[in-house]
Amino acid sequence: KRKLLLLAVSAALIIQSCKKAEPVTSSTEGPVNSVEKSSGLQNFSAPGEYGTYQLIAKENNKSGQISNFALNNYATGDVADYTGAAHQKFRITHIGNGVFKIMNLGSGKVLESYDYKGTQVLVQNSDKGTASQLWKLSPAGDKVYKAVNKASGLAITSNGTGITKLEAYTGKTTQLWGCNILAPDGYRDDVVVNYFHRTLASQGSVAFDQGSSIPLPDGRVLWVTEDAFDGSRITPNGNLMCGFFQYNNSILIQPTKTDWNPNNTPNMTIANSRHGRPRQIVDNQPNADVSWPGVGIEVNGYVYMHNAEIKFGGATTQSIIKLKVNPKGQDQWEVQRTLIKGVSDQSEISFISGMNKPGDGYVYVYGCKGVFFNANNIFVARFAESDPSTWTFWDGTTWAAKPTSAKAAVVGTSQSNVAIGYSKGKYVMMQLDLGYFCDPNPHGIYLSTSSSPTGPFTKPVKVFSIEDRYRGHLNRYYTPMVHPEFDNGKDELLLTYSINFGSGCEGVGDNNCVNNEQPSINYQVKGVRVPYSMIGM
Structure with missing residues (x-):
């Protein structure tokens, strides 16, 4: 059983949807036939x-x-x-x-x-x-x-x-x-892909989805996962033993933004896990089946992270997880669950699409609401860096005390899989073609930008095509993420997405194991670099 099977449940679908080197340029760029x-x-x-x-x-x-x-x-x-x-x-x-x-x-x-x-x-x-x-x-x-x-x-x-x-x-x-x-064009970042291809029992979380990142002031980066397999499930050849994952979420601590050696990235742990899972950072609530944390931000020595508490077939509660930032080398962190007025008391808008700190004293949090098949309206809330517990919500005119999904409040539209980051003075929206069905076509990644947190966003530009395959068919793919903190010195933006085993094609299921194994590479995060010039930045 895999997570994408669980995504068939409506509540889960809502959460997952919603001298410097320089390029040489030419005045005659374009393909030719001779x-x-x-x-x-x-x-x-x-x-x-x-x-x-x-x-x-x-x-x-x-x-x-x-x-x-x-x-x-x-x-x-x-x-x-x-x-x-x-x-x-x-x-x-x-x-x-x-x-x-x-x-x-x-x-x-x-x-x-x-x-x-x-x-x-x-x-x-x-x-x-x-x-x-x-x-x-x-x-x-x-x-x-x-x-x-x-x-x-x-x-x-x-x-x-x-x-x-x-x-x-x-x-x-x-x-x-x-x-x-x-x-210049987008390309698969093999260094990032290999970083997430964790194949040793000692590496903790070895296969997972989500992949949102939270940079810390000291140069470390937190990588947030959702359902994760532990290294104890790795076989000698680097595959996964078939079966269920070991925890519903985890966090990896990358020591620096340039250290892509997976051996140097430990798991965060917690004390007194109610499930006996010290590597599961956010406990599942008594009235929920899973906790799926996602986007987050660091503010004044604390990390604030959106969390979806999902009861399959029932309601979803949105909480905000507060983590006190520990010094380097101290991997056991303190976790506090908080409820936010306007977020935790409603489920119409899921604030899962991005947390951004542009430097004006506020954190802007993007949410989505499904309005048609594979179609979202995008909304934005914000909180002051000095008061993370008080959120206000853009209503089309002002920042109000309560959220609204009225047309005037819509700051953009997207496909179901969407994320919004902030880089170089622009809000960058990343969206994917729907990847839950057999061999989707097209199967692209798109970017658009806005100079304002309240939109509008430019027309999406296709920057890459997803080509990951599982047993002859495209993988299922989802959870787009934008990671502007990873500057490679080439004026390129790092993007990631997750893949998850079965492609939805006949005869290709999530649990078709061979010798009780499946390749871990088919349930991991993948990286893509995109030149900023492709989106006018």
Whole structure:
């Protein structure tokens, strides 16, 4: 039994729905259908500069890609007609002296010359910084290049049937490639994905959904999970033993914003858990089946976090969880449940979509109300940083003492899966195409912005397509989250979403275990980076 089965219950559906490196730019960005029309590789003036490219085979003018939307290490490539999929786009980063790293946008992994049983083959792999992942890109004629691996000395070669391989360079047509610059685009962040791919019993929470983040003033970040499997359920090969999760929520404490080693991130614990689950931070209330905490914010030494107390088939109560911030190294925290007037005494608007502190003395909290199938109206409340227990609610004209779902109070609209963050002076709305059914199409991520907490928001821009798959079909996906605190120095915004096993397709259920195991990677948080330029920021 998995959480998405529980989401069939209406109350659960409400909660889940509602020198710096610089890119190289060109005045002629856009896909082409031949090497002759390509831009060529741009001039890189310094190490660390990068650009997004379409790679085109001279042999047949087809585009290089990672095959079958693969996201795993050691997947191979081929060539095909260009469709604009992220798996057909590559970030080429200048390392220096004509040597480059080539990252696939769809997977976030880099091209590598890999020794497979004594033969060098072309694969994708997580970036390890080795010579086998570096490529010498050299002109080999008019708008064509050869790509020779620094470690193996072999060149990327098409075999005439679409498959790409590695061979000694001889100058034949199948070894010549065009490079065509494209506009900056979103990509899967493999470092973040691997951070959440926790496969050791010692790592506490190893598989879960939600993934909201709460930055602390000392540089740590709290990652909030909902239903979570404990490391005691991990098998020696990193899979999950089949069965139910161990706790309904947990919190991971990332030591710094740049430390993406999962071994360095412990679980928060509590004392005197009423369920005997010290890693479940928010106890389930006597009249509820689960507690699902989510978005939160740090204010004056305390964390305030929205919590949904759900009785399946019954009512949902919204509480605010207050956590006293402990010093580093003290992982057992104090937890206090509070009820807020205008929030806890109503269920029409679920304030689950974001807590943001823009620096004007207030925290802005976004909520949603389902109005049609896969459609939300968005509302906003706020509280003063000096008085977190008193909330007021935007009614279209003023901040009122009571919430209203009247049309005048609507600050935006969205699909069911929505989150709102704050970055660079803008409120950023992230929404997903509905991901609860068999092979949804489209299956995109969209962003829009507003200069005001009360809207309006710009027209959504598609920034990425979700391609996670489970047994041949798209995973179910949900819980979008915006994480502006993770600045990678490239003017990009970090987004995450969760996937959850079964895809809703016939014969593909949540509990179709093999040898009493399921891959943990199919119930974990995934990361995407989006250039701010895609949304006019």
